[in-house]
Amino acid sequence: MKKRPSIKKRRTKNDVNSGISSVDQSNHESVECISSSLSMNIESIKKRTGHSPDIKFRKVDIGKNSGMKSVIVYVQGLVDEITVTDFIIESIMNSPRFSSEIMPQEAIGIISEEVVSMGGITTEEKWDSLYLSLLSGDTVIFVEGSNVALIASTQGGETRSIQESTTNTVVRGPKEGFTESITTNIAMVRRIINNPDLWVESMKIGSVTNTDVSIMYINGIAEKKIVGEIRSRLKKINIDSVLESGYIEQLIEDGTMTPFPTLHNTERPDVVAGTLLEGSIAIFVDGTPFVLLGPALFIQFFQSPEDYYNRFFIASATRFLRIFVFIISLIGPALYVAVTTFDQSMIPTQLLIMIAAQRESVPFPAIVEALIMEVMFEILREAGLRMPKAIGSTISIVGALVIGQAAVQAGIVSPAMVIIVSITAIASFATPSYSMAISARLLRFVFMISAATFGTYGIIMVFILVLVHLCSLRSFGVPYMSPLAPLIPSEVGDTVVRRPLSGRKARPKLTTADNKIREGEHQKPQAAKDTGMVNAFYQKRGKRGSK
């Protein structure tokens, strides 16, 4: 009870290090503003950062013979050092503009306006914001005698270059995936949507980590109310750290008590662009390649970016397949258990005898068998994920041998069960979204247990329960199951199936504001009316042939 208000107080002051050094608090608060003495400034930075060696102080004389001194401060590794030396240090040292008559206050102005040839340069008087910029990779320039510091934007340093996305791979479509740097990520989306209406708002979240978080939306397409809702939910977050977008996701979703994800995440700029165009809002978090998208609908988790790049027949078929496969991955083992232990009368005799023959030598009840296999599979999967890649393949071979062959030969599990579990496993990988696949993973066990106690009836009841739950969910106020329930007939074309692009006239109703029209009239491809463009020679031959 006692802790909370104090955190809040510090937050409002936007203190960088509030959580860490409460010892310095009294000393530090008395000198909120930068002093005009260089040595004092250096001293206070050193004290504040605990003499961290990666904070570099570079003393530089201003001009050749002005006699003024300055200190350039930056954090090694966060800044682009070439920029610092080339455009700041060198220009300040060699600039002919300075003479001994110039006052320190003027020097600041001259440096920022005439000397440093760089894009972003601002002045700063307060320590708080100065630390923020310094620690996010800017370079600070102090001038002896001036109580204003210059901040040059020199962010850089080593970051991961843009690579192919590893979690959402496609055969056809752009290969690039987001990186950990928020600026790069925003730029990647900007490169796709060249439009001034693409708006970005940024804020810092996390009282200790001060992580950059930006929301991005297309003005005019995104619903204002939803943007406001997301903004206010983000503003409400009061937490010490944000290490990944998952933190944000869990803090702003509509409800915690659900196995289903109510925010979408992706590693691909084209997905972000595509969903932005449907009125969604993207949330970028610095330090992670995963971008959140909301409001998210259930059906979106079964859509792959590739659906829109392929022709609609294929896309529709694969979408259909994915949903089918998702249901299989949910109830596959449960159905096996129900059919072998309760509703034997519901399967054809031949099949029943086949399964019975396999079960003959298995010493466990069907549910135990199913649980053993499922748990085994979960162990394999988890092991495969955590292992170094080189060992990963070994795991899969061992797993395949252990589960597929040895277990069956030893009579511990029946071959039919192995088939079921494999299908389930493969099915769960066929869901494009990882976060949806893992929720199915959990529900699968619920289904299995209900099947073991009540057979098919149990499965149906849990199925209805899950469905009711899905229908009760909302993502930022948008019903989770829309446009299926509530039914929006004009949008069903982009759910279980995907209609041809020429038919996608409007954006989703629930999430878009004014700009609802996607494409002009008469977009349907048509065959050429006359065949004049065909090679004349060929035409003649054709005519001759017809004669």
Added chain:
Amino acid sequence: MEKAKISSYQLFVLMVLFQLGSALLVPIGMEAKQDAWLAILMGMTAAFILMYIYDGLYRYNEGKPLTEFLKDILGNFLGRFVAFLYVLYFVYLAARVLRDLGVALLTFAYPFTPLFVVNGIFILVVIYTVYKGVEVIARTGELLVVLEFLLAVTFIILIVVSGLIQVSNLKPVLEEGVLPVIKVALKETVYFPFGEVIVFLMIFPYLKQPEKIKKVGIGSIALSGIFLSLFMAINISVIGINLTARSHYPLLTVIQSIELTGFLERLDIYFLVLLVIGMFFKISVFAYAAVTGAASVFSIKKPSRLAYPIGMVILLLSIVIASNYSEHISEGVNIVPLYIHLPFQVIMPLFLLVIASFKYKKKSKTADEK
């Protein structure tokens, strides 16, 4: 009343699922013998009139559920009392349907599972649904109606393809004239399942476009009537009137007789899914109406608090209601329609309509004078 809005399509779907619910599975209008399907159609026609009454009643009190406008029409005390009777009626019907469901499951699939457990599992799901409110019921309906529809269509296709239909089983049509059929329609089929839509008076206020109520109501009654009649005709033509009348679940027998290509057989699961989905909506709607009704009668602010206790009441009642299924059925066939359905579905609404029209006229007159 909760803050919720449902579309006319959702209402339509809900009403259709509600009426198909249990009626699809149990034999109805059996006294009309092979003309049972005609009796259903006639019952449907009669139900149109009922729908007009309900719509008229609602017109006078737009935006209010049945239990609320009863207070307006009959005065606070008497209104509350009658409203409470309606709550009892809804709970009782929910319990009856739940018993039907439980016994069906026990008879055809899980003979050794206790009825209490089967019903208990079901009512827990219903409680969750009711707790989530009418919007969620409506949305779930939208999703499941697709499944129900697909099942029905494939069922009809399978029946037709497997060549089981013998239209001669339906003959002679109107063996003893049209009178007995009309009698059955008025005695039985109009109340069950069509007349039971009176429960939707509790749900009409949530409709976004209140002017569409009549259209939706009539449409849903017509669609479900045609469906029921078609299914009954199929039942009779496949297994004959004798077996249909003797069966507790003629549809199950029909489904079990499908055998196609050596693989499409033993489709009992069809019946199970139809059974559970249909019953689910029927019980959910009744339970929802009972919960909101009781909340309004006793002025409880959060109706959802009542969901669990009333669910339990339905569960207990479904067990207590009869010692054996024959008792349950004979009560359902001989007594409930005449002594329970008739007053609640026809007499009381008519009476209310008359009073309301007087009151409304008076009011409009005084308004005119001013």
Added chain:
Amino acid sequence: MDVLGISVLILLLLIGLSLVLDLMVGLHFRTSVIHVFNPFLVMEVPELIIFFFLMIAPFVYWFIKKIRKSRGQG
């Protein structure tokens, strides 16, 4: 608690109704009373556990809520 009272009231009234219906079907009063309660006479142990669990669950929930509330205040 008001909620509990309402539910018990509804339950009792409807049990009464089902008794009346039994009489109308043509059973004796005594047998119809027996018919009301005999389903509970042959319950199995797991069934009884489920029964009590279902009946007690709301009280447990209510109790936990109350404890939490008092703790939140203190």
Added chain:
Amino acid sequence: MNRTIFFLIVIGTILLSGCWNKRELTDIAVVSALAIDKNEEGKYVGTFQVINAGNIASGEQGGGGENAPIRVFSATGESLIQMSRNAAAKMPRQLFYEHVKLLVISEELAKNEGINTIFDSLDRSPNFRITTRVVLARDTEAANVVKVLTAIEKLPSEGIIKTLKSAETMQGETVTVDIHAIMNALRSPGKEPVISAFTLKGDEKSGERIQSIQSTTLDANLQAKGIGVFKEGKLIDWLEDDAASGTVWALNKIQRTVMTLDWENEIDAVALEVIRQNTGVTIEMISGKPKISIEIRAEGDIREVKNQLDLSHPNILMNIEKKLGKKLKTEIEDAILRAQENKSDIFGFGEMVYQDYPEEWKKIKADWQDVHFPELKVDVKTDIFVRQTGLRNKPYFSDFE
């Protein structure tokens, strides 16, 4: 350094020698059933059914087809322990009793010598599980019961136990008892044990051959038949049919059974499958004499109707309920009467008296079985509830005139 070496030596010695109880699976012969007979010389004859694991092995090798899944050895001895020692001389492997599932006792042995002595040694042995099931061999030697191969079930002992259980749940004329239950009954003065019996139909010699289970009809077939009643450790009576089922009812061991009822000249016209039941036994002391009341409530579904009964009418169902209740009541009363004639309190009423009225029990304990139990007043009250009537509400011939 020296210390490390010393430490390693000590640890090594302990670890290397520490295998007193070590038994590799390939060194043991798993006994699945044990039959005890008595020969003319008055010696025990033990017949050990040993599992031939290689022939049961499942999976891809298939197996089990060519060779019998079991081997049977027999040995004689003055006592059970001696018998077991003698058996070891015939076995290449160590006999392993932990997995004995079935104990078969011959009728002769049970009748003439009683089972008290056998159970003492079984009780003492740490190797026998007290959950081992016990059956009697009726009209045949116990050895034959464990020698015969069963169809469908690969392991004969497993087959016998499953048969016993299915008979118990579906027919309701047998009881499954284990060593523990029998011992309890033997020990207690207020209770006598009952044990179900198996008999062998057909040629016992060919029943031992693998060819027996390769044809569609078995040459020799095991079959549950009756319940043996004991008094003071000796078999004194067989209960069959109604007497058996009445006893099982009174023992509160009925799970599911079928009850039939005559109706208007038609024998067994109505069949009711009992699905669950609830038996309560209460004891009252009336002027120093105990009075037992048994209250049985059962519910079930109607499965068969031979008459033109309109089951859709509740009054008819009520009639059926009443008549069935009456029938059950006489059945149980007959069973109790029979037990009283035998002077053997197989229902454990004495034990209940002891639990509820320990003071009075002390007085009547000594001659409970012979004096008090036969005179005991037992009140039986039965309630049968019909719940469902199957998929149809009338028989298909209901329209026949």
